Amino acid sequence: MTDVTSETLRRWRESQGWDVPRMARELRKAARDTGEDVAAHHGLVKMIPQWERGARAPRERYRLLYLKIFDDALSFSRGATIGVDFAVRLAELRSRADGLPVPGEVRALETAALARPRRTRTPAEIRALAAEAVAQLHEIAGKLTELSALLGDDQVGEGKS
């Protein structure tokens, strides 16, 4: 794990949509499974951000637990592993999807844009832009639901509907 940076630890965690307390629970769960003795939950909640900032390095037993957790978590299925890069890409997609407006917000933008004559877009173009954006938001919601089912988790995204 010498090539795993503190930033990677954060990205691994975020790729699963886990907050720090969840990461702490996962570490303790993995430790229980292997009979390891690890810090209490509140201690891990303090240490994880320090590891992720690079303020301190995790000891070997924690490094091994990280590998065990993410070897499982980053696997799509038996015999196939998505890899960290793909997991990071997934996390970025989730973040971008979360940042999109909901259809009602797009409609509000459309209404505001139509409230005055525009030099660069006709009203018909503005309506088409908004309608296409709303249709695609529904597509995105459907794809996120499908992805969630494929990955077997409930944390891909809430979807936009």
Place this chain on the structure above:
Amino acid sequence: MNARDDRIRQVVAELDVHIAEVEARVAVLKSLLAEDEGPGEGDPS
């Protein structure tokens, strides 16, 4: 790699495209509204 993994990668690629297109369309709508906030006719600058 099995069919499920292929499908996951395909869905992710499609999501990437859809999200980029929505971002672009929303950016255009917002840029239209930004015209309202630009220097007005009476702005001395």
